[in-house]
Amino acid sequence: MKSAIPPRSERTRQLIIESAAPIFNKKGYAGTSMSDLTTATGLTKGSIYGNFKDKDDVAVHAFQHNIDLIFDFFSKELKAAGSTWDKLLAYPRGFRKIYRMILSYGGCPILNTAVEADDTHAVLRKMAVDVLAKWKNSIISLITDGIDEGVIDPATDAAKSAEILIALMEGGSVLSKVTGEESYMLNAIDMAEEKITDMQRPT
Amino acid sequence: MKSAIPPRSERTRQLIIESAAPIFNKKGYAGTSMSDLTTATGLTKGSIYGNFKDKDDVAVHAFQHNIDLIFDFFSKELKAAGSTWDKLLAYPRGFRKIYRMILSYGGCPILNTAVEADDTHAVLRKMAVDVLAKWKNSIISLITDGIDEGVIDPATDAAKSAEILIALMEGGSVLSKVTGEESYMLNAIDMAEEKITDMQRPT
Amino acid sequence: MKSAIPPRSERTRQLIIESAAPIFNKKGYAGTSMSDLTTATGLTKGSIYGNFKDKDDVAVHAFQHNIDLIFDFFSKELKAAGSTWDKLLAYPRGFRKIYRMILSYGGCPILNTAVEADDTHAVLRKMAVDVLAKWKNSIISLITDGIDEGVIDPATDAAKSAEILIALMEGGSVLSKVTGEESYMLNAIDMAEEKITDMQRPT
Amino acid sequence: MKSAIPPRSERTRQLIIESAAPIFNKKGYAGTSMSDLTTATGLTKGSIYGNFKDKDDVAVHAFQHNIDLIFDFFSKELKAAGSTWDKLLAYPRGFRKIYRMILSYGGCPILNTAVEADDTHAVLRKMAVDVLAKWKNSIISLITDGIDEGVIDPATDAAKSAEILIALMEGGSVLSKVTGEESYMLNAIDMAEEKITDMQRPT
DNA sequence: CATGAATGAGCGTTCATTCAT
DNA sequence: CATGAATGAACGCTCATTCAT
Numbered sequence: 001m002k003s004a005i006p007p008r009s010e011r012t013r014q015l016i017i018e019s020a021a022p023i024f025n026k027k028g029y030a031g032t033s034m035s036d037l038t039t040a041t042g043l044t045k046g047s048i049y050g051n052f053k054d055k056d057d058v059a060v061h062a063f064q065h066n067i068d069l070i071f072d073f074f075s076k077e078l079k080a081a082g083s084t085w086d087k088l089l090a091y092p093r094g095f096r097k098i099y100r101m102i103l104s105y106g107g108c109p110i111l112n113t114a115v116e117a118d119d120t121h122a123v124l125r126k127m128a129v130d131v132l133a134k135w136k137n138s139i140i141s142l143i144t145d146g147i148d149e150g151v152i153d154p155a156t157d158a159a160k161s162a163e164i165l166i167a168l169m170e171g172g173s174v175l176s177k178v179t180g181e182e183s184y185m186l187n188a189i190d191m192a193e194e195k196i197t198d199m200q201r202p203t
Numbered sequence: 204m205k206s207a208i209p210p211r212s213e214r215t216r217q218l219i220i221e222s223a224a225p226i227f228n229k230k231g232y233a234g235t236s237m238s239d240l241t242t243a244t245g246l247t248k249g250s251i252y253g254n255f256k257d258k259d260d261v262a263v264h265a266f267q268h269n270i271d272l273i274f275d276f277f278s279k280e281l282k283a284a285g286s287t288w289d290k291l292l293a294y295p296r297g298f299r300k301i302y303r304m305i306l307s308y309g310g311c312p313i314l315n316t317a318v319e320a321d322d323t324h325a326v327l328r329k330m331a332v333d334v335l336a337k338w339k340n341s342i343i344s345l346i347t348d349g350i351d352e353g354v355i356d357p358a359t360d361a362a363k364s365a366e367i368l369i370a371l372m373e374g375g376s377v378l379s380k381v382t383g384e385e386s387y388m389l390n391a392i393d394m395a396e397e398k399i400t401d402m403q404r405p406t
Numbered sequence: 407m408k409s410a411i412p413p414r415s416e417r418t419r420q421l422i423i424e425s426a427a428p429i430f431n432k433k434g435y436a437g438t439s440m441s442d443l444t445t446a447t448g449l450t451k452g453s454i455y456g457n458f459k460d461k462d463d464v465a466v467h468a469f470q471h472n473i474d475l476i477f478d479f480f481s482k483e484l485k486a487a488g489s490t491w492d493k494l495l496a497y498p499r500g501f502r503k504i505y506r507m508i509l510s511y512g513g514c515p516i517l518n519t520a521v522e523a524d525d526t527h528a529v530l531r532k533m534a535v536d537v538l539a540k541w542k543n544s545i546i547s548l549i550t551d552g553i554d555e556g557v558i559d560p561a562t563d564a565a566k567s568a569e570i571l572i573a574l575m576e577g578g579s580v581l582s583k584v585t586g587e588e589s590y591m592l593n594a595i596d597m598a599e600e601k602i603t604d605m606q607r608p609t
Numbered sequence: 610m611k612s613a614i615p616p617r618s619e620r621t622r623q624l625i626i627e628s629a630a631p632i633f634n635k636k637g638y639a640g641t642s643m644s645d646l647t648t649a650t651g652l653t654k655g656s657i658y659g660n661f662k663d664k665d666d667v668a669v670h671a672f673q674h675n676i677d678l679i680f681d682f683f684s685k686e687l688k689a690a691g692s693t694w695d696k697l698l699a700y701p702r703g704f705r706k707i708y709r710m711i712l713s714y715g716g717c718p719i720l721n722t723a724v725e726a727d728d729t730h731a732v733l734r735k736m737a738v739d740v741l742a743k744w745k746n747s748i749i750s751l752i753t754d755g756i757d758e759g760v761i762d763p764a765t766d767a768a769k770s771a772e773i774l775i776a777l778m779e780g781g782s783v784l785s786k787v788t789g790e791e792s793y794m795l796n797a798i799d800m801a802e803e804k805i806t807d808m809q810r811p812t
Numbered sequence: 813c814a815t816g817a818a819t820g821a822g823c824g825t826t827c828a829t830t831c832a833t
Numbered sequence: 834c835a836t837g838a839a840t841g842a843a844c845g846c847t848c849a850t851t852c853a854t
Binding site: 432433434436437476512515517518520521522524525526531534535538539565566569570572573574575576577578579580583584585586589592593594595597601 | 719723724789797
Binding site: 026027028030031106107110111114115116117118119120128129131132134143152159160162163164166167168169170171172174175177178180186187190191195 | 228229230231233234301309314315317318319320321322323328331332335336343362363365366367369370371372373374375377378380381382383387390393396398
C-alpha cells in the first residue's frame with residue numbers, strides 16, 4: 001500500500017499558497033510584490049510562475065486557502081455542536097476561540113479582501129461576496145431550522161438577524177485589529193450571543 | 204471678521220487633497236500612484252511635490268480630509284439634536300442619511316484605512332485609531348450624560364455599548380459596500396437604534 | 407527674431423529616434439531590447455518611456471525616420487533630374503550613389519521591416535506596405551508622364567515595370583547585404599537601367 | 610537495399626525540426642521562443658534539449674530543413690527538364706509553381722534568414738550565403754553549359770545573369786509576401802524568363 | 813511655486829537553459 | 834531519452850522622487 005506522497009509540484013504549489021496567504025492578508029494585493037513571495041518561499045520567481053499563471057492566480061488561491069482555513073474551523077465547531085441552538089451559538093463562540101489567531105494573522109481575510117478588492121479587483125471581490133453569502137445562508141438555515149424545531153421565535157427575521165450577526169463579528173474583528181484592543185471583538189461577540197439568546201421562543 | 208481669499212498655494216494644496224481623498228479611499232495607499240493624482244488634479248508631479256513632502260504626506264492629509272468630512276457631518280447632526288438622547292441617536296440616524304454617499308465614495312474611510320494600514324503604515328494606522336477613540340469617547344460621554352440626566356439606565360456599560368455601536372455601523376457599512384446590498388447597513392443601523400433604545404432607564 | 411531652438415523634449419525624442427533607427431534596422435524589432443536603446447542613447451528607461459508610449463512607439467518612429475531618410479534622398483535626386491526620363495533613371499542611379507551607405511546601415515529598412523513584420527507586427531507591416539505603394543506609384547506616374555511626353559513606348563506596362571524595378575533593387579540590396587558582394591546590387595541596378603532604357607519609344 | 614525504420618530518437622529530432630522550421634521562418638530567430646516550440650511539438654523543454662544543444666542548434670537544423678525542401682523541389686524540376694535550356698527555365702517556372710506555398714510558409718526562408726541573420730547571427734548568415742552561392746553556381750553552370758552547347762549567346766555574362774535572376778526572384782517573393790499582391794512575384798518571374806530568353810544565341 | 817524631463821530602483825513576467833528523477 | 838520543476842538573467846514597463854529651468 002503506497003502512502004500518498006503528493007507529487008513535488010503539488011507540494012511546491014502548497015508551499016507557495018501557504019506562504020503567500022498571510023502576506024496577502026497583511027499587506028493586501030497591491031501591497032504584496034512577487035519578491036515578497038520569493039523571499040517568503042525561498043523560491044525564485046521563475047518557480048512561482050511555473051506553478052501559477054500570474055500574481056492574480058497566486059492571490060486567488062491564497063485567498064481561497066484563507067477562506068478554507070476559516071470554514072474548516074467553523075465546520076468542525078458546527079459539527080461538534082449538538083443542537084441547532086448550539087450550532088447557531090457556535091459562530092460567536094468560535095470567534096471567541098480563534099479571534100486572537102485571526103488578529104495575529106492580519107485580521108479576518110474576508111473583510112480585508114472585501115475592503116481592498118471592492119473597487120479594484122473584481123475576482124477577489126466576487127470570492128469575498130460569495131463566501132459572505134454562504135455564511136449568511138448558513139445562519140439563515142440554522143434559524144429556520146430552529147423555528148421549525150420550535151426553539152426559536154417564529155417572528156424572527158432570519159436574514160436580518162444573519163446580517164446583523166455578521167456585521168457585529170466582522171466589525172468587532174477589524175476594530176480590535178486596528179486598535180489592538182480585544183474589547184471591540186469581545187463586546188461584539190457578547191452582543192451577538194445576546195442577540196441569539198433573544199431569538200429564543202417566548203414561553 | 205476674518206474672511207479673505209486663501210493664497211494661491213493654499214488653494215493648490217486643497218485641490219490636491221480633495222482630489223486625492225476619494226482616490227486613496229477607493230484604491231488604497233499602495234494601490235494609488237502619484238500618476239493617479241496628477242491625472243485627477245490636472246497638475247504636474249513637480250507641483251504635487253512642491254506642496255507635499257512625499258506620497259505619504261498627501262495620503263495623510265487626504266485621510267485627514269476624509270475624517271473631517273465625516274466629523275463635520277456628525278457635528279452638525281449632534282448640534283441639531285436637542286436632547287442627549289437625540290444626540291446619541293444622531294449616530295445611527297446620521298448613517299441612515301449618508302450611507303449611500305459613503306458607499307459611492309468608496310466606503311467608510313476610517314475602516315478602509317484601518318484595514319490597509321494596520322500592518323503596513325503606522326502613521327495612517329494611528330490616525331485611524333485616534334479618530335475611533337474620539338468617536339468612542341463621544342458616545343461614552345453622551346451615555347454618561349444620559350445617565351446623569353436620568354434618561355439612561357445607570358447599569359449601562361458605556362464603553363461596551365460604544366464599541367458595539369461602532370462595530371455595528373462599520374461592520375454594516377463594509378458589508379454593504381462589498382456586496383452591494385444596502386440591507387447590511389440598514390439592518391446594522393436598526394440594531395444600533397434598538398440597542399440605544401434598550402439603554403433607556405427602566406421606569 | 408528668436409532662433410528656433412527646439413524644446414529639450416523634442417531634442418531628446420530626436421536623439422532616441424536617431425539612435426534607435428539603425429539599431430532596429432540591424433537587429434530587428436524582436437531582437438532589439440529597450441536596454442539596447444538606453445545603451446545607445448545614454449538615457450535611462452524612464453526617460454525613453456517619458457518620451458514614447460512603449461517599445462512599439464519607438465519602433466514606429468524609428469522606422470518612419472528611416473523611411474524619411476530614404477525619401478528625402480530620392481526626392482532631391484528626382485528634383486535634380488531634369489526630364490521625366492532622367493527622373494525615372496534617378497532611382498537606379500540614386501541606388502548606385504547610396505547603396506554602400508544603406509548596406510552599412512544594416513540594409514534597406516523597408517525590406518528589413520517587410521521581412522520581419524509581415525507575420526508578426528501589423529503596424530510596421532502596414533507602414534512598409536504603404537511606402538512601397540508610394541514608391542510604386544511614383545514610378546508609375548513617371549512612366550505615364552513619359553508616355554504622354556512621347557519619350558516612352560506607349561505599349562509599356564507601367565505597373566508591371568514599376569514592380570520589376572522595385573523587385574530588382576530590393577532583391578539586389580538584400581543579396582549584397584548578406585553576401586557582402588556588391589555585385590548583386592550593382593548588377594541589379596544595371597538591369598534596372600537597362601529595363602528603363604528598353605522602355606524608350608521605338609523610332 | 611537499406612530501408613529500416615529510423616530509431617525513435619531520430620523521429621523525435623525530425624518532429625522538432627519539422628515543427629520548428631515554419632515557426633522560425635515566420636517569427637524569426639529572435640521572435641521564436643523555446644516555448645513556441647514546445648507548444649508546436651507537444652514535447653517538453655527537456656525533450657528538446659535532449660535532442661539539440663540549444664536554441665541555436667534547433668534553428669540551424671530547422672533552416673537546413675527549409676533549404677532542403679527548396680532544393681529538393683528544384684532538383685526534381687531540373688531533373689525533369691530535358692535540355693540545358695529547359696533546366697535554366699526550370700527556376701522561374703518552378704517559382705511559378707510553388708510561390709503560393711512559399712508565401713503561406715512565411716516567405717522564402719533563404720531571404721528571411723538573410724535579412725535577420727546578417728547583423729546578428731553569423732552561423733545562420735553563413736548558411737544563407739552558402740546556399741545562395743550554390744544556387745548561383747548552379748545557374749552559372751547551366752549558362753556555361755548552354756554556351757558550350759551553342760544554345761546560349763557566348764557573350765552572356767553568366768555570373769551577372771545569375772545574380773540578376775536570383776535578385777528578381779527573391780525581390781519578387783518578399784514584395785508579394787509583405788504586400789499580399791501576387792503581381793510582384795509574377796512580374797519578377799516574367800522578367801526572369803524574358804531575361805533568359807534574351808540569352809538565346811542570335812542566329 | 814510650477815514645470816516637465818530625468819532618474820534609478822523596482823515592478824510583474826518571460827526567457828533560455830539545467831538537472832534530479 | 835524524457836520529464837517537469839527549477840534557475841537566474843533579462844525582458845518591457847511603472848514607480849516615487851528630484852531638480853534645472
